Amino acid sequence: MEKLSSVQNSRVKAWQKxxxxxxxxxxxxxxxxxxxxxxxxxKHDGKLHAIMATPEQLAQHQDxxxxxxxxxxxxxxxxxxxxxxxTPQGIFAEVTLPVASRSPQFxxxxxxxxxxxxxxxxxxxxxxxxxxxxxxSGVVFGQGTVDPYSAxxxxxxxxxxxxxxxxxxxxxxxxxxxxxxxxxxYGTKLDPSAADLFTIPAQSQFALIMGNEGxxxxxxxxxxxxxxxxxxxxxxxxxxxxxxxxxxxxxxxxNR
Amino acid sequence: MEKLSSVQNSRVKAWQKxxxxxxxxxxxxxxxxxxxxxxxxxKHDGKLHAIMATPEQLAQHQDxxxxxxxxxxxxxxxxxxxxxxxTPQGIFAEVTLPVASRSPQFxxxxxxxxxxxxxxxxxxxxxxxxxxxxxxSGVVFGQGTVDPYSAxxxxxxxxxxxxxxxxxxxxxxxxxxxxxxxxxxYGTKLDPSAADLFTIPAQSQFALIMGNEGxxxxxxxxxxxxxxxxxxxxxxxxxxxxxxxxxxxxxxxxNR
Numbered sequence: 105m106e107k108l109s110s111v112q113n114s115r116v117k118a119w120q121k122x123x124x125x126x127x128x129x130x131x132x133x134x135x136x137x138x139x140x141x142x143x144x145x146x147k148h149d150g151k152l153h154a155i156m157a158t159p160e161q162l163a164q165h166q167d168x169x170x171x172x173x174x175x176x177x178x179x180x181x182x183x184x185x186x187x188x189x190x191t192p193q194g195i196f197a198e199v200t201l202p203v204a205s206r207s208p209q210f211x212x213x214x215x216x217x218x219x220x221x222x223x224x225x226x227x228x229x230x231x232x233x234x235x236x237x238x239x240x241s242g243v244v245f246g247q248g249t250v251d252p253y254s255a256x257x258x259x260x261x262x263x264x265x266x267x268x269x270x271x272x273x274x275x276x277x278x279x280x281x282x283x284x285x286x287x288x289x290y291g292t293k294l295d296p297s298a299a300d301l302f303t304i305p306a307q308s309q310f311a312l313i314m315g316n317e318g319x320x321x322x323x324x325x326x327x328x329x330x331x332x333x334x335x336x337x338x339x340x341x342x343x344x345x346x347x348x349x350x351x352x353x354x355x356x357x358x359n360r
Numbered sequence: 361m362e363k364l365s366s367v368q369n370s371r372v373k374a375w376q377k378x379x380x381x382x383x384x385x386x387x388x389x390x391x392x393x394x395x396x397x398x399x400x401x402x403k404h405d406g407k408l409h410a411i412m413a414t415p416e417q418l419a420q421h422q423d424x425x426x427x428x429x430x431x432x433x434x435x436x437x438x439x440x441x442x443x444x445x446x447t448p449q450g451i452f453a454e455v456t457l458p459v460a461s462r463s464p465q466f467x468x469x470x471x472x473x474x475x476x477x478x479x480x481x482x483x484x485x486x487x488x489x490x491x492x493x494x495x496x497s498g499v500v501f502g503q504g505t506v507d508p509y510s511a512x513x514x515x516x517x518x519x520x521x522x523x524x525x526x527x528x529x530x531x532x533x534x535x536x537x538x539x540x541x542x543x544x545x546y547g548t549k550l551d552p553s554a555a556d557l558f559t560i561p562a563q564s565q566f567a568l569i570m571g572n573e574g575x576x577x578x579x580x581x582x583x584x585x586x587x588x589x590x591x592x593x594x595x596x597x598x599x600x601x602x603x604x605x606x607x608x609x610x611x612x613x614x615n616r
Contacts, residue, residue, distance in 0.1 A: 226482075230601045239594030260601070267596040302616070336616055338495030340523040344607065345486045345516070351604035352611050360558070360592055 107177045108156075111185050115176065119156070119186055119198060125251040128201060134253040136197045137187050139165060144263025146170055151200035158183055158194035165195065188255045201253065206242075206271045208281035213309045214241025215358045216282075218275050218289075220325060221248035221316035222346065228252050229260025230347040231314065235268060238354045242269030244278055248316070275313065279328045282311050289313065291321050291332035292353060294343055298334040301352070306359045314350045363433045364412075367441050371432065375412070375442055375454060381507040384457060390509040392453045393443050395421060400519025402426055407456035414439055414450035421451065444511045457509065462498075462527045464537035469565045470497025471614045472538075474531050474545075476581060477504035477572035478602065484508050485516025486603040487570065491524060494610045498525030500534055504572070531569065535584045538567050545569065547577050547588040548609060550599055554588040557608070562615045570606045 108116060121127030122135040133153055136142050139161070145152060152173045157165070159177060169175060178186075183194045217235045222228050228250060235243050245252060252261070252270060279289045288310040291298075313329065315321030326332055335344065335352055344352070364372060377383030378391040389409055392398050395417070401408060408429045413421070415433060425431060434442075439450045473491045478484050484506060491499050501508060508517070508526060535545045544566040547554075569585065571577030582588055591600065591608055600608070 230604060233597050234600060234604050236595040237593045237597035237600050262597065262599075264595075264597050335611070337493045338614075338616060339492040339520075341489050341493035341518065341520050343518075344490060344493050345603070347601070348486060348490050348604055348607035351600065351608050355591070355608050356611075358594075360594060 105175050105177055108182060109179055111181050113182075116178075116182050116185060119196070122198065123188070123255065125254070128251070128253055132201050133198050134201055134258070135186065135255070136199060136258065137189070137255055138193045139195050141258060141263050142195055142197045143168070144266050145197055145199050148263075148266035150266055153198040153200065156182070156186065156196040161193065161195040202265070202270060204272050206269065206273070208273065208278040209285075211282070212285050212287075215239070215308065216241055216311040217243045217350065217354065218246060218278060218311050218313040219243065219249045220246045220275055220313055220321050221319065222314065223250055223317055225250055225252075225254045225257035226260045227317065227345070227347045229257040229262075231350045232261045232268075232270065233264045234347070234351045234354055236264035238358055240268060240354065240358070242271065244271055244273045244275065246273060246275035275325055276328060278311070279313075279325060283328075283330060287311060288330040289328070290357065291326045291329040292349065293326065293332045293334050294320055295332075295334055296336070298332040301333045301335050301356050304331075304333060304357060306357060308359045310357065312350075312353055312357055314346055314353075317346050361431050361433055364438060365435055367437050369438075372434075372438050372441060375452070378454065379444070379511065381510070384507070384509055388457050389454050390457055390514070391442065391511070392455060392514065393445070393511055394449045394515075395451050397514060397519050398451055398453045399424070400522050401453055401455050404519075404522035406453075406522055409454040409456065412438070412442065412452040417449065417451040458521070458526060460528050462525065462529070464529065464534040465541075467538070468541050468543075471495070471564065472497055472567040473499045473606065473610065474502060474534060474567050474569040475499065475505045476502045476531055476569055476577050477575065478570065479506055479573055481506055481508075481510045481513035482516045483573065483601070483603045485513040485518075487606045488517045488524075488526065489520045490603070490607045490610055492520035494614055496524060496610065496614070498527065500527055500529045500531065502529065502531035531581055532584060534567070535569075535581060539584070539586060543567060544586040545584070546613065547582045547585040548605065549582065549588045549590050550576055551588075551590055552592070554590040557589045557591050557612050560587075560589060560613060562613060564615045566613065568606075568609055568613055570602055570609075573602050
C-alpha cells in the first residue's frame with residue numbers, strides 16, 4: 105500500500121480534478137466520499153480504480169476492501185482536499201463513470217424518469233434515490249440538467265447510481281422513441297388544466313418527465329407527451345419542491 | 361428613510377444576531393432574505409418590524425412596500441453580513457416570530473404534521489412547504505427538531521409559514537391529546553411489518569409523524585400512535601429522503 109502525505113502529490117491533484125464535470129469527463133471516473141458510498145460501490149461491483157483512506161478508516165474497513173484494487177493511505181489534509189465537507193470521514197474511492205448514453209429505440213419496458221433542466225444537485229440526487237426506491241428502471245438526464253456525479257448529488261443519491269440505469273439523452277428523442285414503442289410519456293405541469301395525477305391508473309411501462317425548478321418543462325417537450333399531469337394543491341403554496349413532486353408522482357404512477 | 365452604511369452599525373449588529381436561534385428567541389423576531397419571502401410576509405400580514413434594502417431593490421419594490429414599516433437603505437456589504445448567501449438579492453425584512461406553542465387539547469380537526477427530531481433545515485422547510493401545498497392545518501416541531509426560522513429552512517419554506525400554523529410542542533402530549541379527541545395519529549416506520557401507507561383510506565382529521573433522518577421515530581412515540589405506516593419500497597434503495605417520504609405520505613393520507 106502506497107502512503108501519500110503531501111497535498112501536492114500528483115495523484116492527489118488528479119483526484120481533485122474529479123470535483124469538476126470537466127475533470128470527470130476527461131478521466132471517465134468520479135469520486136465517492138464516505139464509507140456508505142464506497143461500500144455500495146463494492147457491493148454492487150462498481151468498477152473501482154483506487155481506494156483512498158486515512159489510517160483510522162483503513163483500520164475500520166480493511167477487511168471489507170476488495171482484492172485487486174489499489175489502496176492509498178492518505179492523511180487528514182489530503183482528505184480535506186478531496187472532500188467538499190468540513191469534516192470528511194476520510195475514505196474515498198475513484199470509480200468508472202457508467203456508459204453515458206443509451207439508445208431509447210431499444211427500450212420496451214420499465215418505468216423511467218426523465219429530468220428536463222434540473223439545476224440543483226441535491227434535487228437530482230434525491231430524485232435518483234427515489235426512482236430507485238420506487239423500482240424505476242432508469243433516469244435520463246436531459247439538456248440543461250446538471251451533472252449527477254458531483255459530490256453533492258452523489259451524497260443525496262446514497263449509492264442508488266449502482267442500482268438503476270443513469271444516462272444522458274435528448275429528451276425529445278427519448279419521448280419520440282418511447283411513444284413509438286407504445287410507452288406512455290407523462291409530462292408534469294403546474295397547471296390545473298392538465299390531468300390530475302391521481303386520476304391516472306398505476307402502470308408498469310412509461311416515462312415521467314420532471315421539469316426545471318423555476319420554469320417547469322420545456323414547452324416543445326410538453327407538446328410531445330402522451331399527457332401532461334399536475335398534482336392538485338389545496339393549500340396556499342404555489343408549488344412543491346421538484347424532488348418532492350417527483351416522489352409523489354413516481355409512487356402514484358407506478359404499479360406496486 | 362434612514363441610510364445605513366457601516367456594518368458596525370448597532371442595528372446591523374442586532375439583525376445579524378437573528379442568524380442564531382438564541383438571537384431570534386431573545387428578540388422574538390426573525391429575518392427574511394430575498395423579495396419572494398418579504399413579499400409573502402407583506403401579502404399575508406406578517407408583523408413587519410423593518411425592511412432593509414439596497415438602492416437597487418428599493419427602486420424595484422418601493423411601491424409594493426407597506427406604509428408604517430420603517431425602511432432602511434443598506435449597501436452591499438451590509439446585505440452580505442445579513443445573508444448566508446454569496447450573492448444576496450439585497451432585500452430583507454425583520455418579522456415577529458409567531459406564537460411558539462399551542463394547546464393540542466383544543467384541536468378537533470384538520471390534518472397536522474408532527475416532526476420528531478428532524479435535523480436538516482432544508483428538510484424542515486420543504487416539509488412545511490409541502491404541508492401547506494397539501495392543505496394541512498399545521499406543523500408541530502417536536503423535541504430534537506431544529507429551529508425552523510434559520511435562513512436555510514426559510515428558503516426551503518418559500519413563505520409557507522404565513523399560510524399555516526407552526527408550533528413547537530411535546531409530541532407525546534400532542535399524540536395523547538389528538539387520540540383523546542378522536543383523531544388518528546399515524547407514525548411512519550422503515551419496517552414492512554407496519555401497515556402499507558397506500559392501504560389507509562384518505563381522511564380529513566389526523567396527524568402524521570415523520571421521524572429523524574437517520575434513526576426514524578422515537579420508540580416511545582411509535583408505541584402511542586393509532587397505527588404505524590411504511591411506504592413500500594420495491595427497488596434497492598434502503599430508504600427515502602425524509603422530505604420526499606413526508607410528501608408521499610401527506611398526499612396519500614389527506615382527502616382531496
